[in-house]
Every structure is written in structure tokens, then in C-alpha cells.
């Protein structure tokens with residue numbers, strides 16, 4: 535049975551008031567934790583896992599491995615996707631640049647659903663349009679090659695009326711599927727770091743704010 539929300543001061547209220555805060559949380563289970571406990575954790579920066587960007591960049595770096603048969607490896611493909619987005623009017627959209635750069639970082643962990651892998655990481659930091667685009671990019675990308683592998687290139691038509699379908703189509707048609715050119719003048723990773731740092735500086739949503747939509 536659900537427990538009704540109690541009108542008590544939250545941890546951030548205690549911090550803002552300058553209330554006494556223990557140096558460390560004293561609970562042995564979450565169910566016995568108090569706002570003071572969470573204030574102790576928050577005051578030490580324990581709420582936000584600031585190493586997310588660092589881990590994303592480590593994953594991106596792993597994409598440097600040779601990609602047998604492909605014109606470019608996934609690292610070059612990722613940078614090239616971000617470059618094409620950047621040069622197509624997206625340089626001021628940090629979230630779109632982050633999506634373009636990181637959309638394939640799950641290729642080793644989740645080769646058959648890597649869009650969901652990256653979308654899950656980005657979800658707290660980006661607007662729903664970006665989350666949806668990254669999550670569905672494999673299906674939209676497939677329009678350009680699924681038929682060569684015996685699949686249905688029009689699979690994306692099943693969601694063509696979704697409000698974010700056009701964004702995902704543009705992401706794939708204009709930037710992602712075109713980013714395999716070995717001769718392209720691709721921008722370096724450093725050019726995109728400020729955008730990434732702004733995106734991962736603070737989550738827009740947190741899991742306890744509300745149930746998030748898919």
C-alpha cells in the first residue's frame with residue numbers, strides 16, 4: 535500500500551536554514567532515514583554523481599577500436615555525427631550536440647539496443663525530445679540500410695505521427711547516417727566538451743521528482 539506524502543521539511547530546506555546537520559547519515563535502511571540524514575549526504579555532494587560525463591567520455595574512447603569492414607570506426611563516426619549537427623545549426627543546442635556525440639556509446643554493452651542504453655544515461659539531463667530521439671535512432675537509421683539486410687526499412691513508419699518523429703528523422707537522415715566519410719573534416723572532441731559539461735552539470739529531473747514518461 536502506498537504511503538501518503540508527509541508534510542515535513544526536506545533535506546534541502548534544512549541546509550538552506552542552516553540547521554544542525556550530522557556529519558554522516560545514521561540510517562541502517564532507507565525506511566528509517568530522516569531529512570537530517572539526507573541533508574548530511576547532500577551537503578557532501580553525494581546526491582549528484584558528477585562522474586557521469588567522465589564515464590561517458592571513457593565509453594566514447596572505447597569506440598576507437600577498429601571496426602572491421604566499416605569505412606570509419608565508431609569514434610570517428612560519433613565525432614562526425616556531432617560535427618554535422620553542429621554545422622547544421624545545432625551548435626547552440628547543448629543537448630542535441632551531446633546526443634549526437636554520445637548516441638552510440640552503448641554499442642559494446644548493448645549492441646542490439648544501444649539507443650536505449652545511451653537514452654537511459656541522458657534521460658535526467660535532456661528534454662524528452664532528445665531522449666526519444668536517441669532511444670529510437672536505430673529504427674529511424676534503419677531506413678537507410680535495413681533492406682540490404684533483409685529487414686524492413688520502413689519500420690519507423692509505425693511511429694511517424696509521434697511529435698518527436700521529425701526530430702529523430704532529421705537526426706538520422708542528416709547527421710547520423712551520413713557520418714561515415716573518411717575524408718570529412720571532423721571537429722575534435724575538445725570542440726564539444728563545453729556543451730557536454732553544461733549538459734551534465736546538473737540533472738533537469740530526478741527519479742524522485744515524478745514518474746518519468748517514456
Ligand SMILES: [Fe+2]
Nearest residue numbers: 637638671672
Ligand atoms: Fe546507433
Ligand SMILES: [Fe+2]
Nearest residue numbers: 611637638710
Ligand atoms: Fe550512429
